[in-house]
Amino acid sequence: MKRAKSYxxxxxxxxxxxxxxxxxxxxxxxxxxAWLGDRDLTLPxxxxxxxxxxxxxxxxGQITKLTLSTPGNITVVVKNLESKGxxxxxxxxEDRRIKILxxxxxxxxxxxxxxxEHVANLTGMYDAALNEEEIQILSRLLRKxxxxx
Amino acid sequence: MKRAKSYxxxxxxxxxxxxxxxxxxxxxxxxxxAWLGDRDLTLPxxxxxxxxxxxxxxxxGQITKLTLSTPGNITVVVKNLESKGxxxxxxxxEDRRIKILxxxxxxxxxxxxxxxEHVANLTGMYDAALNEEEIQILSRLLRKxxxxx
DNA sequence: ATATAATAGTACTAACTAGTAATAATGTCA
DNA sequence: TGACATTATTACTAGTTAGTACTATTATAT
Numbered sequence: 001m002k003r004a005k006s007y008x009x010x011x012x013x014x015x016x017x018x019x020x021x022x023x024x025x026x027x028x029x030x031x032x033x034a035w036l037g038d039r040d041l042t043l044p045x046x047x048x049x050x051x052x053x054x055x056x057x058x059x060x061g062q063i064t065k066l067t068l069s070t071p072g073n074i075t076v077v078v079k080n081l082e083s084k085g086x087x088x089x090x091x092x093x094e095d096r097r098i099k100i101l102x103x104x105x106x107x108x109x110x111x112x113x114x115x116x117e118h119v120a121n122l123t124g125m126y127d128a129a130l131n132e133e134e135i136q137i138l139s140r141l142l143r144k145x146x147x148x149x
Numbered sequence: 150m151k152r153a154k155s156y157x158x159x160x161x162x163x164x165x166x167x168x169x170x171x172x173x174x175x176x177x178x179x180x181x182x183a184w185l186g187d188r189d190l191t192l193p194x195x196x197x198x199x200x201x202x203x204x205x206x207x208x209x210g211q212i213t214k215l216t217l218s219t220p221g222n223i224t225v226v227v228k229n230l231e232s233k234g235x236x237x238x239x240x241x242x243e244d245r246r247i248k249i250l251x252x253x254x255x256x257x258x259x260x261x262x263x264x265x266e267h268v269a270n271l272t273g274m275y276d277a278a279l280n281e282e283e284i285q286i287l288s289r290l291l292r293k294x295x296x297x298x
Numbered sequence: 299a300t301a302t303a304a305t306a307g308t309a310c311t312a313a314c315t316a317g318t319a320a321t322a323a324t325g326t327c328a
Numbered sequence: 329t330g331a332c333a334t335t336a337t338t339a340c341t342a343g344t345t346a347g348t349a350c351t352a353t354t355a356t357a358t
Contacts, residue, residue: 005203007268010281014272017284018177020291025174026217027298028167037318044343054154060309068175071309073344080342097308097351119156123163129297130290132159135166138290141283142169148278149176186345193316209336220336222317229315246324246335 028125035121039114040084044069044077046118052087052103053111059098086110177274184270188263189233193218193226195267201236201252202260208247235259 006012033043041049047067052058058066060074067074078101081087086107092098103111126135155161182192190198196216201207207215209223216223227250230236235256241247252260275284 007265011268011272013281013284013288014275015268017275017288017291018271020288020295021170021174021177023217024291024295024298025170027295028170030217031298033317042342061307064309068172068179069343070345072311072346075310076343095308095352099309116156119160119164122167123160125298126163126166126294129294132162134290134293135162137286138294139162139166139169141279141287141290142166142173144283145275145278145287146169146173146176149173149180149274182344191315210334213336218316219318221319221338224337225316244325244335248336 028122031121031125032118035118039110041110042077042080044073045081045086048074048077048081048101049086049103049107049111050115052101053108053115057100057102059092059100061098063101081107177271180270180274181267184267188259190259191226191229193222194230194235197223197226197230197250198235198252198256198260199264201250202257202264206249206251208241208249210247212250230256 007015029043036043036046044067048063051063051066055066060071060078063069063078064071064074078087078089082089085104087101087103090100090102092100130138156164178192185192185195193216197212200212200215204215209220209227212218212227213220213223227236227238231238234253236250236252239249239251241249279287
């Protein structure tokens with residue numbers, strides 16, 4: 001985005017980096033979203049499904065932390081996943097506040113059939129732009145950025 | 150996120166990078182969102198307001214491209230900004246399909262009073278994690294990634 | 299020890315906002 | 329003038345957030 005005004009030399013560099021961060025993820029996500037849409041899933045739904053697929057049973061609170069989301073948000077997305085029969089929930093015996101979520105056989109089959117291709121899509125997007133060393137550098141810088149927040 | 154399963158050496162590296170990309174932006178955005186929320190703005194609203202503040206009059210279609218959004222989406226966010234009196238719209242004389250958007254004096258005053266601090270916040274977040282050279286490298290890698298999509 | 303109050307943890311509801319797909323309106327050009 | 333392209337809106341679905349309710353834990357008083 002062409003900017004009419006400068007907000008300082010260093011600030012302009014940061015703004016530029018931030019715009020690139022935002023735009024690159026937006027573009028990748030929009031491809032992912034379209035691809036998942038053809039398979040009747042949204043990105044937030046896929047995120048929760050993936051957590052349960054790879055990590056087993058989890059509570060709403062654990063999912064909230066993993067996805068950097070909020071509890072109310074998870075409740076809604078979980079409701080939509082449950083109505084599709086992809087996950088199920090069991091109230092915890094030890095603590096009646098807690099609701100344990102688990103992927104169903106159908107959900108697991110879905111993930112089995114799409115996850116590999118999803119990874120291939122993503123890999124293709126990154127490989128189209130960067131070599132492996134660059135991807136590693138990017139990863140390391142982003143990790144530092146994330147951990148500082 | 151600990152992953153139980155590997156999807157290939159190179160694939161795991163890409164997935165890791167993608168998770169870092171997603172998480173770093175999520176964390177930064179959640180701070181921005183909270184800060185803007187105190188000023189009665191959402192992030193999408195701020196994005197449109199910023200475009201009009203820095204670039205002058207723009208059509209819905211131009212904003213759509215700048216923000217990598219979709220027309221229907223812009224219409225909704227524009228409606229919310231108009232009802233707050235921060236922007237106004239004028240139908241184009243040359244082409245009656247086109248709606249020209251412009252920031253109001255009130256909108257401009259709002260941006261004048263918050264944009265500098267917004268830049269300072271963002272700069273602070275990046276500087277807490279990375280030095281200027283690292284930010285430049287990050288920016289360059291992300292730009293390549295974005296342009297390849 | 300037991301009862302009660304205060305605090306923390308966990309998830310849900312409702313109102314709002316955004317995002318998407320289908321549609322309408324206008325313009326362009328053969 | 330009819331077919332196609334462009335531009336924006338409408339209507340529907342989903343996600344997000346703030347506020348609320350419920351359960352558990354800890355502290356305090358009797």
